[in-house]
Amino acid sequence: MIVDLPNTTTSAVAKKVQSLRAQGGVIALGRVLTLVVITKSGLEEEAIEAANEASREHPCRIIVLAAGSPEEPTHLDAQIRVGGDAGASEVIVLRGFGELAEESESLVAALLLPDAPIVAWWSNGAPANASQTSIGRIAHRRITDSANEADPRWALENIRNTYRAGDTDLAWTRLTNWRIKLAAVLDQADATPITAVTVEGASDSPSTILLAAWLRQALDVPVNILADAPGTGIRGVQLIKTSGIIRLFRPGHTVAELTQPGQPAQRISLPRRSLRDCLAEELRRLDPDEVFGETVRSLAISKMHQVSLQEQGILDLEAFGVPA
Amino acid sequence: MSVTYPDSNVRSGQNPLRDPRDRRLSRVAGPSSLVLFGVTGDLARKKLLPAVYDLASRGLLPPSFALVGFGRQNRTNEDLKAAIKESVKAYSRTPFSEAVWDQLSEGIRFVQGAFDDDAAFGRLSATLAELDEQRGTRGNHAFYLSIPPKAFELVCRQLSKHGLAQAEGEKWRRVVIEKPFGHDLESARQLNDIVESVFPQDAVFRIDHYLGKETVQNILALRFVNQLFEPLWNANYVDHVQITMAEDIGTGGRAGYYDGVGAARDVIQNHLLQLLALTAMEEPISFNANDLRAEKEKVLAAVQLPGDLSTHSARGQFTGGWQGGEQVQGYLEEDGIPADSTTETYAAIRVDINTRRWNGVPFYLRAGKRLGRRVTEIAVVFKRAPNLLFGNQGNGSHSDDDFGQNAVVIRVQPDEGATIRFGSKVPGTQMEVRDVTMDFGYGHAFTESSPEAYERLILDVLLGEPPLFPRHREVELSWKILDPFEEYWASLPDLPEPYAPGSWGPASADELLTRDGRTWRRP
Numbered sequence: 048m049i050v051d052l053p054n055t056t057t058s059a060v061a062k063k064v065q066s067l068r069a070q071g072g073v074i075a076l077g078r079v080l081t082l083v084v085i086t087k088s089g090l091e092e093e094a095i096e097a098a099n100e101a102s103r104e105h106p107c108r109i110i111v112l113a114a115g116s117p118e119e120p121t122h123l124d125a126q127i128r129v130g131g132d133a134g135a136s137e138v139i140v141l142r143g144f145g146e147l148a149e150e151s152e153s154l155v156a157a158l159l160l161p162d163a164p165i166v167a168w169w170s171n172g173a174p175a176n177a178s179q180t181s182i183g184r185i186a187h188r189r190i191t192d193s194a195n196e197a198d199p200r201w202a203l204e205n206i207r208n209t210y211r212a213g214d215t216d217l218a219w220t221r222l223t224n225w226r227i228k229l230a231a232v233l234d235q236a237d238a239t240p241i242t243a244v245t246v247e248g249a250s251d252s253p254s255t256i257l258l259a260a261w262l263r264q265a266l267d268v269p270v271n272i273l274a275d276a277p278g279t280g281i282r283g284v285q286l287i288k289t290s291g292i293i294r295l296f297r298p299g300h301t302v303a304e305l306t307q308p309g310q311p312a313q314r315i316s317l318p319r320r321s322l323r324d325c326l327a328e329e330l331r332r333l334d335p336d337e338v339f340g341e342t343v344r345s346l347a348i349s350k351m352h353q354v355s356l357q358e359q360g361i362l363d364l365e366a367f368g369v370p371a
Numbered sequence: 372m373s374v375t376y377p378d379s380n381v382r383s384g385q386n387p388l389r390d391p392r393d394r395r396l397s398r399v400a401g402p403s404s405l406v407l408f409g410v411t412g413d414l415a416r417k418k419l420l421p422a423v424y425d426l427a428s429r430g431l432l433p434p435s436f437a438l439v440g441f442g443r444q445n446r447t448n449e450d451l452k453a454a455i456k457e458s459v460k461a462y463s464r465t466p467f468s469e470a471v472w473d474q475l476s477e478g479i480r481f482v483q484g485a486f487d488d489d490a491a492f493g494r495l496s497a498t499l500a501e502l503d504e505q506r507g508t509r510g511n512h513a514f515y516l517s518i519p520p521k522a523f524e525l526v527c528r529q530l531s532k533h534g535l536a537q538a539e540g541e542k543w544r545r546v547v548i549e550k551p552f553g554h555d556l557e558s559a560r561q562l563n564d565i566v567e568s569v570f571p572q573d574a575v576f577r578i579d580h581y582l583g584k585e586t587v588q589n590i591l592a593l594r595f596v597n598q599l600f601e602p603l604w605n606a607n608y609v610d611h612v613q614i615t616m617a618e619d620i621g622t623g624g625r626a627g628y629y630d631g632v633g634a635a636r637d638v639i640q641n642h643l644l645q646l647l648a649l650t651a652m653e654e655p656i657s658f659n660a661n662d663l664r665a666e667k668e669k670v671l672a673a674v675q676l677p678g679d680l681s682t683h684s685a686r687g688q689f690t691g692g693w694q695g696g697e698q699v700q701g702y703l704e705e706d707g708i709p710a711d712s713t714t715e716t717y718a719a720i721r722v723d724i725n726t727r728r729w730n731g732v733p734f735y736l737r738a739g740k741r742l743g744r745r746v747t748e749i750a751v752v753f754k755r756a757p758n759l760l761f762g763n764q765g766n767g768s769h770s771d772d773d774f775g776q777n778a779v780v781i782r783v784q785p786d787e788g789a790t791i792r793f794g795s796k797v798p799g800t801q802m803e804v805r806d807v808t809m810d811f812g813y814g815h816a817f818t819e820s821s822p823e824a825y826e827r828l829i830l831d832v833l834l835g836e837p838p839l840f841p842r843h844r845e846v847e848l849s850w851k852i853l854d855p856f857e858e859y860w861a862s863l864p865d866l867p868e869p870y871a872p873g874s875w876g877p878a879s880a881d882e883l884l885t886r887d888g889r890t891w892r893r894p
Binding site for chain 2: 220229233235238262266313314315316332
């Protein structure tokens with residue numbers, strides 16, 4: 048059911064939500080968090096769809112701030128979706144115009160669930176400093192998506208500069224399955240050291256850069272990036288050991304091939320992850336992801352490796368626009 | 372709740388990519404194969420094979436994973452693949468994906484033969500060697516005996532004879548056996564001697580799927596993560612505990628197995644006593660296998676049987692009749708059940724736990740078939756509050772009996788969750804109080820379904836994590852509790868008391884509680 052409340056206030060919205068719950072009684076009762084989606088009017092549907100699906104694993108109230116035009120007269124339109132038009136709980140879309148066309152705590156305060164954590168997600172248009180925005184300050188976790196920005200590398204650099212515990216980025220989440228497979232391979236690999244790593248992926252993919260940075264941070268070896276055409280995502284990783292090369296390579300979008308010394312080649316299903324999967328993973332833990340923090344901040348120290356890397360003729364991260 | 376287990380087979384200390392803070396990285400089983408004896412059985416078709424697919428689909432199986440079916444029928448690898456594909460499509464939890472299926476099906480093999488056929492085990496050995504070579508399973512193999520217990524001995528001996536039970540170096544061999552683990556203490560010991568003569572103790576995984584890891588962890592989380600319950604979880608506040616496992620079906624095709632076993636051996640000995648142990652045990656010092664088992668064993672060893680078994684136990688047998696709009700046959704009329712069978716289809720017993728925490732708190736356990744509905748639950752019933760304020764004063768409408776007792780009910784299945792029952796004022800001017808319930812369902816708070824018990828169990832076998840599998844000592848302790856009841860029942864000349872299908876058991880079960888001044892909850 049979709050209920051439109053044009054030209055309204057959030058306390059009227061809160062009242063309506065209450066009465067819909069009392070009438071319907073079909074929505075999840077125990078909700079674990081409030082998800083605030085910050086986006087632009089007209090771009091919200093994709094985010095709502097992903098959030099609805101993720102809410103089946105993490106029942107949450109979804110508040111969508113779909114900012115309208117600041118030029119129009121100041122007013123607030125709201126829409127409540129429950130039942131078949133929402134996920135496990137309810138969706139409240141707030142369209143602010145004029146002076147309300149801007150995210151603010153006061154706009155959502157009446158609608159936040161009591162005593163439940165708040166997750167903020169900028170699905171289109173990351174803020175300059177996520178943790179310092181009005182919503183970001185009250186959120187326990189702040190999700191951006193650098194791959195969805197006009198300039199992904201700049202967005203990544205911005206996260207590095209403004210990182211606070213609790214920040215996270217979907218470019219990192221998209222890597223999880225790659226990281227799981229690589230860690231599982233090393234669980235079984237022989238003890239000879241890894242001497243170098245090559246990451247192959249799209250030149251404009253922040254995931255490629257983060258994967259390279261994570262491997263360099265964890266393995267403490269030179270990492271170079273083989274640049275692919277933009278828009279292709281991650282293609283493969285080679286771990287170069289003295290005993291041979293371990294290679295995890297995904298030519299298409301679903302199946303990867305794993306080759307390692309002394310073992311038969313193996314196929315692994317490694318599909319690109321959907322937005323829904325990534326969001327559900329982000330909502331699974333609400334404590335700061337320290338490993339992401341260290342990885343994204345390590346992008347700053349690439350200069351230290353740069354000289355030696357360039358001497359060896361290896362392309363460093365800086366070539367991809369992540370300045371030291 | 373973050374649960375960490377000590378690594379047994381993964382050298383995580385040496386893996387620089389594993390950071391304990393990086394909790395996004397789930398553990399994937401190492402290179403290995405699962406050899407399934409009884410691959411054409413119902414359990415394999417409906418549960419095990421779909422669970423294996425679900426694990427693959429969630430990316431928790433290694434790319435080298437191989438699945439070997441061992442069976443008597445004349446089949447090819449392709450036949451088996453087709454059959455598995457069918458049951459995966461029908462029963463698996465995750466959506467079917469060709470990419471996942473391709474990865475899995477490449478490692479499927481079938482070995483034809485009977486359990487006494489030496490040549491067949493020779494072929495099995497050759498198949499595993501070939502898989503080590505072609506798939507990279509690296510000599511790690513788990514044998515899942517989804518077969519009748521009487522065949523365990525033969526299969527174990529065959530595995531040993533053909534060098535399949537022994538592993539060298541860092542390779543491992545594991546064996547998985549399903550309940551029942553014997554039918555009394557003596558037979559449980561014999562069975563164990565056979566299995567442990569072939570496989571080392573920590574390579575034996577006893578699976579009790581009703582106690583999938585999820586249930587066990589849910590109970591542990593409820594008890595020990597919260598500050599709310601544990602202070603009340605003792606004889607000061609608890610009046611008694613009822614543990615129920617009810618089924619609404621009859622023997623349903625398991626007649627051959629069920630007759631002669633009965634409700635107590637089938638369910639109380641394993642499921643209900645495990646639930647009792649989890650409910651009553653002290654807080655383990657960690658989730659590590661030994662610490663958890665140590666607490667369970669302590670409490671099982673402290674179980675005290677009533678002096679007079681005749682007044683503290685009940686058994687029954689369902690009759691034919693109408694159950695929920697359906698005409699059903701009585702136990703003695705079911706196919707494959709002898710007309711003079713004395714096997715009980717309902718059993719209820721009272722035990723006490725001789726510890727300071729539970730001094731004077733009886734635990735009532737009941738299990739049966741063709742009862743009112745399908746439910747497994749643990750009800751912790753609290754003592755009555757001293758009813759001073761709302762008693763016979765002023766409006767005088769309340770006597771003590773009007774107030775129920777507070778209860779915390781842990782529902783194990785279906786609709787896993789917990790319910791708290793407490794008194795509340797009825798709206799209005801008069802001072803009326805009645806019992807209300809506050810309900811928590813995992814399905815309401817987390818609408819995504821939990822993994823099937825078998826998924827967790829199979830993954831644990833491949834990872835070599837035994838914490839939630841019962842150890843042989845627990846099995847022995849459980850038989851020590853049940854054997855005296857069984858002996859007493861066997862000594863009785865009369866048949867189990869008949870009860871109507873769809874009821875909550877025979878009259879003697881109600882008397883068992885009435886005698887103690889209590890009543891069974893309606894689950």
